[in-house]
Amino acid sequence: MIFNLETIVRKNILSLKPYSSARDEFSGKDGVFLDANENPFGELNRYPDPYQRELKQNLGQLKKISSENVFIGNGSDEVIDLTYRIFCEPDKDNVIICPPTYGMYEVSANINDVAIQKVDLLPEVFQLDTDKILAAINKNTKLIFVCCPNNPTGNSVKWADIKKILENFNGIVVVDEAYIDFASYQSLITQLPNYSNLLIMQTFSKAWGLAGARVGIAYADAKIISLFNKVKPPYNVSELNQKAVLKALDNYPEFERMKEIILKEKELIINKLKELPKVKKIHPSEANFLLVEVENADKIYNELVAQKIITRNRNNVVKNCIRITIGSPEENQKLIEALNKI
Numbered sequence: 289m290i291f292n293l294e295t296i297v298r299k300n301i302l303s304l305k306p307y308s309s310a311r312d313e314f315s316g317k318d319g320v321f322l323d324a325n326e327n328p329f330g331e332l333n334r335y336p337d338p339y340q341r342e343l344k345q346n347l348g349q350l351k352k353i354s355s356e357n358v359f360i361g362n363g364s365d366e367v368i369d370l371t372y373r374i375f376c377e378p379d380k381d382n383v384i385i386c387p388p389t390y391g392m393y394e395v396s397a398n399i400n401d402v403a404i405q406k407v408d409l410l411p412e413v414f415q416l417d418t419d420k421i422l423a424a425i426n427k428n429t430k431l432i433f434v435c436c437p438n439n440p441t442g443n444s445v446k447w448a449d450i451k452k453i454l455e456n457f458n459g460i461v462v463v464d465e466a467y468i469d470f471a472s473y474q475s476l477i478t479q480l481p482n483y484s485n486l487l488i489m490q491t492f493s494k495a496w497g498l499a500g501a502r503v504g505i506a507y508a509d510a511k512i513i514s515l516f517n518k519v520k521p522p523y524n525v526s527e528l529n530q531k532a533v534l535k536a537l538d539n540y541p542e543f544e545r546m547k548e549i550i551l552k553e554k555e556l557i558i559n560k561l562k563e564l565p566k567v568k569k570i571h572p573s574e575a576n577f578l579l580v581e582v583e584n585a586d587k588i589y590n591e592l593v594a595q596k597i598i599t600r601n602r603n604n605v606v607k608n609c610i611r612i613t614i615g616s617p618e619e620n621q622k623l624i625e626a627l628n629k630i
């Protein structure tokens with residue numbers, strides 16, 4: 289283990305004195321609150337808990353992890369952006385990403401003026417090219433993004449490869465587990481005590497059905513989480529969004545019910561797709577979507593759109609592939625009918 293946190297955090301962030309909000313200076317619940325210039329009337333008149341304590345408590349119980357290892361963001365997008373801002377010096381540092389993968393890692397790098405090194409996933413199997421990744425690391429490499437299960441390919445990368453990178457990198461390995469709830473294997477959360485440079489991202493946008501609420505999660509060593517708390521906007525997760533998540537966490541059977549339907553539907557669609565001659569390959573998926581290779585992706589995508597079925601054309605990323613999200617039973621039925629008409 290060669291990791292040393294202090295050596296990779298931006299100097300201005302290490303020395304940053306964070307904004308101290310009214311709710312930082314007094315966090316009790318009882319009293320007459322005349323400290324934050326709020327309006328005493330109305331329903332959403334009070335600022336939300338800046339550290340989302342109740343949410344972290346409930347989520348922590350579910351994930352068997354302490355609140356000090358949890359950060360809540362305004363979607364994973366905020367977690368990604370803050371990770372850049374904490375560790376990457378603009379116009380100097382670089383990160384490694386492994387295409388084809390989620391587009392936000394690159395966009396966020398560009399916004400923060402951070403250079404990108406691309407080390408493609410191995411063709412066909414979409415596994416990490418570990419030797420190439422390790423060879424690409426230089427003294428300014430701060431982050432390596434690994435998406436597992438990966439979007440848009442749907443597969444998972446091998447733990448042995450992630451482990452090798454974690455052990456040989458003085459920087460943060462970000463493992464994006466947006467689709468972990470659909471996967472047949474466990475989250476890497478249990479590995480956090482062993483790797484202080486591991487940062488795991490999850491989200492309420494997919495399996496929890498709360499994409500509209502914008503709530504993303506980072507799990508990491510408490511020292512990393514405290515850096516996130518320093519840099520984040522004081523009230524980054526609204527009261528409405530915190531409430532939406534608390535309600536969903538309170539109704540765990542509904543989460544399981546939705547997930548079971550989606551996974552069952554996934555098997556059904558796979559079987560239906562296999563019967564179609566225009567389908568060349570269905571890539572193995574641990575997520576709630578399928579990357580499907582067809583004869584002519586542009587044509588099939590457009591003909592589906594003409595029938596009001598919207599999939600994602602990934603032809604530019606993986607040749608002749610479209611990415612299909614698993615919908616409700618009715619929606620999936622319409623998809624299959626539409627494909628049959630083409």
Ligand SMILES: *Cc1c(COP(=O)(O)O)cnc(C)c1O
Binds near residue numbers: 364464490499503
């Ligand atoms: C959908 C998705 C997310 C979720 O992003 P949010 O900002 O939390 O909605 C994160 N990572 C990947 C790879 C995704 O596909």
